Structure formats: structure tokens, C-alpha cells
Amino acid sequence: MDRIRWGVIGTANIATWRVIPAIQKSRNGDVVAVASRDAGRARDYANRHGIAQSYGSYAALLDDASIDAIYIPLPNQLHAEWSIRCAEAGKPTLCEKPLGSTAAETQRMVDVFRERGVPLAEAFMYRFHPRTERVKDIVGRGAVGEMHLIDAVFSFQIRRVNDVRLQPQLAGGALRDLGVYCVNLMRLMTDEEPDRVQAIGHFGAESGVEEWAVGSLQFPSGVLGSFGCGMRSYRTHGYLIRGSEGTIVVQDGFGPNDDQVTEIVVKRDTGKLSETIRIEIPATDQFQRMVEDFADALLDDRPPRYPAEDAVANMKVLDRLQVSMRATEA
């Protein structure tokens, strides 16, 4: 076997615009089937996207023995149920972020996959961009001196009426949708879990979810992180890392387009030397790198690059932020 045969559960936007095209141009995988709750929708979707097989239920897709791996882009609240059904069917699963809607739910998912020896990964695509890898590398080699502050932002405007991310019963809200990236980035850059967290949210009168929110995290090393995320605000995403001797600015830090050359700007002042370094990172499809890693893991019989346990730790922080946000709810 040298290529992975992928099945996709649901006809989600993120699958349509990013992940299915990424698998279709990947060097080691093909999308061979899609399932929808509605057979007609599945068939139309399959025809439109050049997918050979369609199913009118998610369970029918799991019964297809020819499928090697499943991609789940369902609303957050359904990730656990359908991932666990994938594990029970013996199907390796790449599931959208956040893997589960709480830490306890995510832990249960990880446990079921581990017990059955089936691979599971969270689809945090930004970690696969070479720019993220480069920032992590230069921070580790002291580019900003001692790291002190990380500021991260992620916002965009949801325009769809009834979008799943605006629905509390589907585990929507800005923290789970966008704050989750900011928290993951801070944990990735520090290699630590925060001691203290705080959050404040603005709740939509109609949606009932936090439509924008801010949060702060304190890490054992002394690093302080702050983030702002929003689902009704102009699209902005990136981060700024500040330390004793320098700063790193990364614009478009989470979701650059795959044809976008991006830049890491490092400014340093060591007392003896003051300099600005611009590191250009070639355009890359981070979704393609993510699906290729998962498929390679299956083909090479090794774990996916980022362990699913990381999602449990990330959700522990998200749960604490939710508690803090509720406590400060106006």
C-alpha cells in the first residue's frame, strides 16, 4: 500500500475549501468516499468534488472496508461520538479541532483509540506550516533572549445564518473555535502548561455563545500570554513574541492562503547589536502537509507527528478559560 484511501464524514465548508483539495493534491492519499446525513446531498457533493463513492449515512461510510482513514469536520459537539465510532470500526481518524468539546471528552476519545491501537490526530493545521516550525526553532535558540510575552489574535466574520460555530448546543463559541489556536500556540512556544488563566467574553444576544473573547495565561517560566479572538470581527490572525532582547512578529500566523509567501520579522537589541531580520517563508499548503503527515504515519506505521494527548492538555486550558469567562459574565 503506498496511498491512503480517505473517507470524509459530512459536507462541511472546511472540507470543501481546504482539506479535500489538500488530500486530492497530496502525494500519498485520495478521497474515495464522502458521507452525509442526506443521501442526495452526499451524491451531489461527491459529483462536484470528483469523489467516487457517496453514502447517505455516516455509519455506512464506516462499514466500507476499503477506507483506510477518516477525516471528521463535523460540528464540535459531534467530534467525540463520531471519532469513537471510527475507533470502534478500526478506522484511523483525523478530526477537526477542538478534538473534543471538553478535556474529559477528549480524554475519553484518546483512551478509546489507544485501547484499540487506532491512530487519532487533531487537525491543527497551523502547526504544520514551516513558519510555525521556524519560529519555534529560533525562539528555542534565543532569538528574543528570555521569552516574556506572547500576544496572539485570531478573528474573522461569520456570515452564515445558523452557522454551527454560533450554536451553544453544538459547542460553538469563539474560545473553542479560535481561542483554541492561541492557547495551542502559547503551549507550543513555551512547552509548558499555564498555572493561571483568565478570560472575559462578549456573548451574542441571539446566539448565546461568546462571539468575541480575550484571555490571559501565566506560565511557570514567567511567560505571560494574552489573546483576543472573535467570530464577528475583521479577519486578523497572527502573533507577537517579546523577550529580553528582541521581538518576533508573525502576521497571518494561523491561516495563510496556500499561495501566500509569509514573513517572520525578528528585531533584536542585545546592547551591542541592534538588527532587524526578515525571514521569508515560501508559500505552503499547511493542510496538505497535515494530511500527508497523517497518511505517512499510517503507511510507515509510526504515530502522527503531534500526539492526540496534546489535545487533552489544550482542552484543560480551554475548560479553565470557560470557567473564568462564565464567572466574569456580565
Ligand SMILES: NC(=O)c1ccc[n+]([C@@H]2O[C@H](COP(=O)([O-])OP(=O)(O)OC[C@H]3O[C@@H](n4cnc5c(N)ncnc54)[C@H](OP(=O)(O)O)[C@@H]3O)[C@@H](O)[C@H]2O)c1
Ligand atoms: N482547521 C480549520 O482551519 C477550520 C476552519 C473552519 C472550521 N474548522 C472546524 O471544522 C469543523 C466544521 O466546521 P465548518 O464551519 O466547516 O462546519 P459546516 O460547514 O457547518 O459543516 C458541518 C457539517 O457537519 C454535518 N452535520 C452533522 N450534524 C450537523 C448539525 N447538527 N448541524 C450542522 N451540520 C451538521 C453537516 O454535513 P451533512 O449535513 O452533509 O451530514 C455539515 O456540512 C468544526 O469543528 C470547526 O471547528 C476548522
